[in-house]
Every structure is written in C-alpha cells, then in structure tokens.
Amino acid sequence: MFAYIVKRLLLMLPTLLGVLFITFVVTQFVPGGPVEQYIAESRRGAGAGAGGEVGGYRGGQGVDAKKIAEIKKLYGFDKPAPERFLKMVGDFATFDLGRSFFQNKSVWQLIVEKLPVSVSLGLWTFFISYFVAVPLGVAKAVRAGTRFDFVTTLIVLLGYAIPGFVLGVLLLVVFGGQLQWFPLRGLTSANWSELGWGARIADYLWHITLPVFAMVIGSFAVTTMLTKNSFLEEIRKQYVLTARAKGLAERRVLWKHVFRNALIPIVTGFPSAFIGAFFAGSLLIETLFSLDGLGLLSYESVIRRDYPVVMGTLYFFTLIGLVTKLISDLAYVWVDPRVKFD
Template identity: 65%
Template sequence: MWPYLIKRLFIMVPTLIGVLTLTFFVTQFVPGGPVDSVLSQLDAEDVRSGEDGSSGGGWSYTARQGIDAQQVEQLTALYGFDRPPLERYLLMLKNFLSFDVGESYFRNESVWSLIKDKLGVSVSLGIWTFVLTYLISIPLGIAKAVRAGSRFDIITTLLVLAGYAVPGFVLGVLLIVLFGGGSFWDIFPLRGLTSDNWEELDAWGKVTDYLWHITLPVTASVVSTFAFKTLLTKNTFLEEINRQYVLTARAKGLSENKVLYKHVFRNALLPLITGFPGTFIAAFFTGSLLIETLFSLDGLGLLSFESINSRDYPVVLGTLYLFTLVGLFVKLAGDIAYVLADPRIKFDALEP
C-alpha cells in the first residue's frame, strides 16, 4: 500500500498544476478583468457626480475614453497585467507551489487571511452536514433494508424522495418563511453563526446560541443530501443480506444484530466509502454557496462567488487552490479507508 500512497502523493503535484493552469488562462483572458472592473466603478461614480450637478461631465467606460492613459497604465501595472502572460503564469505557479497565494486586488488583505476568516463558517456548516448525512442515512438505510417492502419502507422512501426532489435553497426559503420570521413563526435567527453578545455568554449559553443559529442552514443542507446515501445503503445491504455467508452466519445461531453489524456492515460499507470524497467536498464547499447566501453566512462559498464577480483573481485562484488540495487529500483518505474497511484490497494488484 505504501508505494501506492507515495505514487498518489506525487501525482497530486501535476494534478494541482493542471487545475491552476486551466483556471489561470480562463481568468486571464475572459473579457472584463480587474482593471476594467475598477474603470467601471470610476465611470459609475463619475456619472453619479454628473447627475448631482457637481464636477465631472462623465466619461465613457467603453474603450476607456475620458480617463488619463497614465492612470490606466498604473492600474495595469498594479495588477501585474503589464507583464507578458507567460511571465505572469510562471510567477503565479512559483508562488502557489510555495503556498504564497498573494494579496486580494480589492480587499487590501492577503488571500490566506481572507480564507482563514471565512473558513470557520464553511467548516462549521460542512461538518454538521457531513456528519448528520451519514448518521441519518446509514441507520435509516439499514432499517429500510431489514424491513424491505413493509409500510415503514414505503413511507420512508416517499419522504426521502420528496426531500431529495426539493433543492436545498428552496427548502431554505421555506424554512425562513415558516420559522425565520417570514410569515409564520419567528423562532430562528437568519444571520451569522452567533449572536452579537456571544462573547458575554457563559459556556452553555454559547453552545445553545451556536446551535440556535446553525439549525436552519444545516437542515436545508442535510435534507437534500442524505436521500441518495439512504437508498444506496438500503440497496447495498439488501444485496449483501442475500449472500451465502449471511445464511451461514444465521445457521450458526448468531443474532440478527451480529449478522448485520459484524458481517454485512463491513462488506456493505465499501460503496458508501466510494462516495465519501464527493460528499465531503459537497458538504464543505460546492454545496454551501446558496445556503451561505440565503442565510447570510460569510463563508468560502460566498467569498469565491463574490471574487469571481469582481474579477479578484488572486482570491479565485487561492480558494480553488485550497479546494483542489482538500479534494485530492480526501480522495487519498477514501482509498485508505478502503483498506481499513476491507484488508483484502491490494492496490498493487491493480498495477501491471
């Protein structure tokens, strides 16, 4: 296994370089870069000043007319666009491989500092979503497999499919309307993970305040994600329950719990581990944007979205850099989990 893991670690480097290279050339050559974004803001301010009757007759943003050419050159040099694309790319690659992702164009702060400030929100939302997804889907899937075809199985299947059919952000809007002071009950807050007086609360008060804030966003995230895992668990257990070794274990007089959790569970666990990396990444990053926006949670998803809109390329590349690193290591952890769940798996046997 160790040679395989070492090889995977070495493969991560070209994979990371490939992702950064593709993103760099996409961001550098799309219309409307950071320079144009600043000029657009200046144009809007100039138009507003003209409407107010103050100085400034208004210059056209198109073709950068009406602005000092020297100022445009200064902005271009400030953001590094006065250098050839290849030089910018090599400099970016050198800095990123040494974990220096640079400074934000518009926030006057280092990218790592921004990520550090926003990471807590995404990690908090992601951990709860990820843990609750598996804590609910695995026991429920096992219960459905044991009672396959019963009324419990049919009713829970309908509920699970209904939850799966409703997108997380739609459920979030419904929860806000019902419990966030929309039209019915004003029970849960709709902004941030803690109250303004959180520092003044005692330990128990801080815990309850945090759980009070996180309830609605986590509910919106979990309901739409655990359905697939529940049905996968059920189908996997049904397939394993019908195998010969289960009949043999029952013939030996083992209790049903021992058969399920000592014999069936380990074999049925492998398909669940297959989806571990994707669920992890979705819970922490890709699925959090709409939830963060809806519940005013200032996390990495919202930071990435705003950075793309404002053409803040260092932040875009920095967040993608982090997402890619986490994704690669989570995939590696999933391979390790294969071996821990089933020691019979040998990665070197798959190599020529």
C-alpha cells in the same frame, strides 16, 4: 502501497497544473477584469465628485493612458500572461496565494476568516446525514418490501427532490418570518461575545438550525439507499445463510457479520463526503441566510474579478480534493485488506 502513494502524489502535480492553467486562460478572456472595474469606479467617482454638468463632463473624460498603465502595473497586468502564470505557479508552490485586489488582505487570511462558517455547515451536515441515513438504511434493508420501507423511501426521495435553496426559502418564510422561531440571518447574534458559554452555544445552535436543515435534508437519500442496497446484497450471500444455519442470533448476524461488509462502500466514501460537505452546495445557503463563508467568498471574487482570490481558493479546493480522493482510495485497503493496488 508506498509505490502507489508516490505514484498518486506525482500524478497530482499535472492535474493541479492543468486545473490552474485552464482557469487562468479562461480569466484572460473574461471581460470586465480588475483593471476595467477600477477604471469604471474611477469614472463614476469623478462624475459624482464634481457634481452637476461639470461632474458629468469630468466623468466622461475617462482615465488617461498613464494612469491606466499605473493601474495595470499595480495589478501585475503589465507583464505577459505566460510570465504571470509562471510566477503564480511558483508562489503557489510555496503556498503563497497572494493578496486580494479589492479587500487589502491576503488570500490565506480571507480563507481563514471564512472557514469557520463552512466548517460549521459541513460538520453538522456530514454527521447528521450519516448518523440518520446509515441506521435508516439498515432498518429499510431488514424490513425491505414492507410499508415502513415504502413510506421512508417516499420521504427521503421527496426530500432529495426538493432543492436546498427552495427549502431554505420556505423555512425562512415560515419559521423565520411568520412564526419568528429562528433568526433570519447570521451565524451568531450581535451580542454573542457578551454572553456566557451556555448562552453562546444555545445562540449558535439557534442560528445554525435552519441552514443545516436546508442542506442536510437532500443528502439523506443517497446514503440511505446505498446502505440499504449494500445490506440487501450482503444478506443474500452464502456466509449469512451459513451463520444462520449455525444458530446465531439474527442481531449478531446482522451487526457483526453483515454490517462490516455492507459498510465498505460507505466508509470508504467518508473522507470525500466529509470534505465535500464543507465546500459543496453551500453557496446558495450561505447567500440565503447571510452566512459569510467560503462559498460566498468564491462567488463574490468571481463577480468582482478578484483573480488572486479566485485562483487561490481554486488551488486550495483542488488540492484538498486530490488529497481527499487519495485518502478515499487508501480507505479501501484499511476497510477491506483483500483489495490490492497492484
């Protein structure tokens, strides 16, 4: 086990470097970088500041070469690309993600500021999905082929087929606009800090209901059907027939014998599903409900060519993903000791 963990940790290094290298190379060829955006803003500012034809003439003059050189030095683009990449890797090795070009904050500070929104969406999505999908999958396996199985399959697949963003728009229009039962944007109200603890919790749940529902409705199908199929596979095995032949109660057979073995593929996916719920698929929901989270931060940094934020958040997400994958693999041994990595 120890040798396997060390091997996986060593393999993370080239994987992480490869992801950073490919992204860094791509950013070098994307037009409209931070220097170009700064120059464009300077031209617009010069044109708007003078006013009239003179303002248009001054904006058309552009920025002189000396100023451009100063801007490149400010953003670190005065150095060759290989040198910049090596410096970035060295900083990332000490977990120094740099500072944003446009927000005058460190990347770590931005991540910490946006993390509560993503954590809120991720935690609620993860727990609601599993607490509903797993019991539903067990019930479907026990009642396989019945009307209950058919109707619930139709419902979960219908929810899976509807994109979360489309469902979010529908929820906003109906429950936020027409009925006005829920707020249209934000994670809390403007006066949240002035409320008592009970009112704060109620206000938070009031705001989080629609975005969580839009995210969670499509995640039922995979977990539900996986649970059902795992249970059906275990129910048909010989040890279940033996347990029933011994006269054990059906409930004892299902929950003590079948349940433990059937949940192996589900439990081992907990770490990746738990982390993935924080960062995956929340961009459109955050944008739609005006939730300032990590998904929206990553998107805006790409649009504005804020390369330190792009590379820093990518490094953060990739590192978490690699560690989570390792934990998922180790969970196999924890759940099923028969698994051997050698």
